[in-house]
Amino acid sequence: MSSLRAKIQDVFNEPACEQNRGKDAKARKKGCSKPLTPGAAAGGCAFDGAKIVLQPITDVAHLIHAPLACEGNSWDNRGAASSGPTLWRTSFTTDLTELDVVMGQGERKLFKAIREIQEAYGPPAIFVYPTCVTALIGDDIEAVCKRAAEKFGLPVVPVNAPGFVGSKNLGNKLAGEALLEHVIGTVEPDDAGPYDINILGEFNLSGEFWLVKPLLDRLGIRVRACIPGDARYFDIACAHRARAAMMVCSTALINLARKMEQRWDIPFFEGSFYGITDTSEALRQISQLLVKKGADPEILGRTEALIAEEEAIAWKKLAAYRPRLEGKRVLLNTGGVKSWSVVHALMEVGIEMVGTSVKKSTVEDKERIKQILKDDNHMFEQMTPRDLYAMLSEHKADIMLSGGRTQFIALKAKTPWLDINQERQHPYAGYDGMVELVRQIDLAIHNPIWRQVREPAPWDCQPAVREELPCTKSDTATLHAVQEFAGTTADDFGEN
Structure with a gap:
């Protein structure tokens, strides 16, 4: 546990981070992420962050040393894709129970699980992740991994990032530390080149x-x-x-x-x-x-x-999309590198940016946004669901680009929405990806469903009830059909 604390402090004191360099020594030790609130998910724990970074390594077996729920809540948490191996899609866990904890069987069960994976799948390596429970009871996964590597003749990498140590972003960095310590530099290629x-x-x-x-x-x-x-x-x-x-x-x-x-x-x-x-x-x-x-x-x-x-x-x-999207307003509710790169990409085709989230963005990211938008009035650190709904329902944006967690806010406001985060179904990188992004925005904004859902419902168009609401021909026809059906009886259908 002392080695884990040392790693965490080393990650917090990141010299390559402009924001970190601007702090005094005391503030630097507190790290870049806000402390977790007990009982709150806080966007993911350190274990979740480590799994996000390492799981896309496709030919490796990822073994979670924990009760079953830890793996169940983190499996397949991103839409990463593989061009070959599928082992990373298989969920491995030691499924620790209360009896294992009480009887101190955790380390023995972990060693047995590593042996079973090696015999059944023969992967080039096994990554082992402790979680809160196994870290708190003191299972020495580094010793177990070292012994298993010697016994079975393959790399067994401990990823020491239990959830309670911090946020998802901290887990990302601890995963990088695991690669540096146990993986990178362990094999010398025979085909290294200048490109x-x-x-x-x-x-x-x-x-x-x-x-x-x-x-x-x-x-x-x-x-x-x-x-x-x-x-x-x-x-x-x-x-x-x-x-x-x-x-x-x-x-x-x-x-x-x-x-x-x-x-x-x-x-x-x-x-x-x-x-x-x-x-x-x-x-x-x-x-x-x-x-x-x-x-x-x-x-x-x-x-x-x-x-x-x-x-x-x-x-x-x-060029075919510019006349259809020129002047359209986009609200971007995401973070990280997308907070400025997607902004720049959309403005290149004439789309107006009414706001972008910078919750997960670095100081450098925010400076880039200021340079692109010429001011910081369109940047918001965090916007509550109520504020997002108010902005969309008042038609201040023609479409919202965000993750799946806020899609229902846009749907409630009867505003087009497009997934831009990790769950998206379309690739948006590169030249072809940019064309695909603009195509998807065009499809979303001009989908005829939005015109229909914004029209008054037929039952709100009755002259005696809501005379002030104009009704379309289709509304009137639908209303007459409903009234005619309501006036029928069972005898009209030949029933008793």
Whole structure:
């Protein structure tokens, strides 16, 4: 437990975070996240955050050392996609019971579970996650994992991030620490080259990274490791031989990017694959970092040629949507990198931004929003459901982009809604992803259902009851049909 406390303090004191550097020594020790409220979910616990970061490693067995409910509440918590292995979709848990806790059988049960997984599936590695219960009773998972690794001849990685230690974001960073300590650098590749890069904080939601990787392939750039989206254990173990890295979600794995730069001299930058301009800029910065690390400068010219070609194709496709979406107002209720990258992407096609949430955004994210929107009046730290409903019901926005938890607010306000968070069904990254995002917004806004649900109900159109409400022809016809049916009797149907 003392080693866990040391890791937590190290994560809180993050030198690569602008916000953290601006604090005094006392404030820095408290960390970046607000303390958890007892009894509240607080958007996810540290265990949930660690599982989010590591579960998309697709060929690894993820074993939860805990009572059954812990795994049941965290399984498949993101829409990450795999191009091959499906082992990560299998739920493994030691299913600890009260009797196991009382009799002190936790460590023995964990060792037995590791053996069963190794014999049945033969994975390249097993990740073991303790939760609140097993951490509080003092099960030494690091000792068990070390013994199992020696016994069965495969890596068994302890991910020490029990839920009670903090927020989901802290769990993200503790997962990065586990990779640094037990995985990255443990295998030496025999094919390292000058065009190898890492992509950090990319989760391949709905297969988004598959829209970006072909662009890198055309430039001859190989993704040594995408952490964690569609990753393989061997790729991550060799990630220390990449020449450059791109950080997609800084709040999740900034500590991983910084320490890899310190240990293995892998420079990184923070970028986004959302939007045409940001995708082009990300490709440029990747090429520039590779040239600084010794790659042939001719890649810069090939990058510009690729950007010009892809941008021309994307703008031609988007031209059809501009007349339909010009001046439409969007409310973005999300956070992190999407709080500025999606804003920039939508404004490129003439869509007006009436507000964007910055609850999970870093100081750098907020500064980017100010530069894009020219002020901070459209930024809100947190908007209550009541405020969201008031804004939408007053027609201050034509559509809301958010996660699934707030979709019913938009539906109640009879306003179009589009899922932009991890549960989304469509990929929005890269040039093709931007076209798909605009297409989905167009479909949502111009769906005829919204015109219908905003019309008065037929029973509200009776002249004697609500004379002030105008009725359409369809409303009047429906009302007459209802009245005619109400006047029928059982005899009309030939019944007694």
